[in-house]
Amino acid sequence: MNALRKCIVVSGLACCFVVSSLAAEAPAVKNPASTPKSVVLARGKYLVTIGGCHDCHTPKLIAEKGPVLDTKRLLSGFPSTEMVPTVPGGVIGPKAWGGLFTNDLTGWAGPWGVSLASNITPDKETGIGTWRKETFIKTLRTGKTPGGRPILPPMPWESIAQMRDEDLKDMFTYLMSLPPIRNMVPAPIPPK
Ligand code: HEC
Numbered sequence: 001m002n003a004l005r006k007c008i009v010v011s012g013l014a015c016c017f018v019v020s021s022l023a024a025e026a027p028a029v030k031n032p033a034s035t036p037k038s039v040v041l042a043r044g045k046y047l048v049t050i051g052g053c054h055d056c057h058t059p060k061l062i063a064e065k066g067p068v069l070d071t072k073r074l075l076s077g078f079p080s081t082e083m084v085p086t087v088p089g090g091v092i093g094p095k096a097w098g099g100l101f102t103n104d105l106t107g108w109a110g111p112w113g114v115s116l117a118s119n120i121t122p123d124k125e126t127g128i129g130t131w132r133k134e135t136f137i138k139t140l141r142t143g144k145t146p147g148g149r150p151i152l153p154p155m156p157w158e159s160i161a162q163m164r165d166e167d168l169k170d171m172f173t174y175l176m177s178l179p180p181i182r183n184m185v186p187a188p189i190p191p192k
Helices: 003-025 037-050 053-057 133-142 165-176
Strands: 060-063 066-069 107-110 113-116
Touching (some): 037 053, 133 165
Antiparallel strands (some): 060 066
């Protein structure tokens, strides 16, 4: 190996080292216990918003141009006052459609049966008000409810599971700051 090549190899390694040491540090979000609550709540709100949780978990009002979030019922899940529409036979299948959803996107039907978006407000009886941060993180990381039932599609838990602990914690803190809404979401219906 001549001197020039050696130099390139060495500087290449040095460059790699610098890049990788930067990369290892970049994603670490420092969120110590001293972070003001308002900052944690703002981050949690931001993550819930860009995480798309409202798309499925918030009932909608049907406005002129389509569904809009019902801000009085944020994240309270499929409204228990609504009928779960029946799924016509033959509509869903390998050579037909993959699924159906209600007008407000809180109810879904697919090969897994019918799933209804959960109430994720802090209501203690019908929502997740008795959960701890650890329960929330474990549920989203394992895709299993605290009772051990696998969470059905289209809940995108596999991608939410990739979020960092700090992010999941901030989302949970924000969810717990919302008004608790009493709404007992019906159990999922297995496929026929
Ligand atoms: C595409 C629709 C969809 C999106 C987007 C979505 N969810 Fe869900 N989620 C559901 C459905 C449907 C269920 C109920 C599944 C079941 O009954 O097995 C659910 C269940 C859950 C549960 C389990 C609740 C319980 O009581 O066991 C949690 C927690 C949850 N979602 C949190 C979130 C959070 C946080 C976000 C945003 C980061 C989110 N979801 C985004 C559809 C969705």
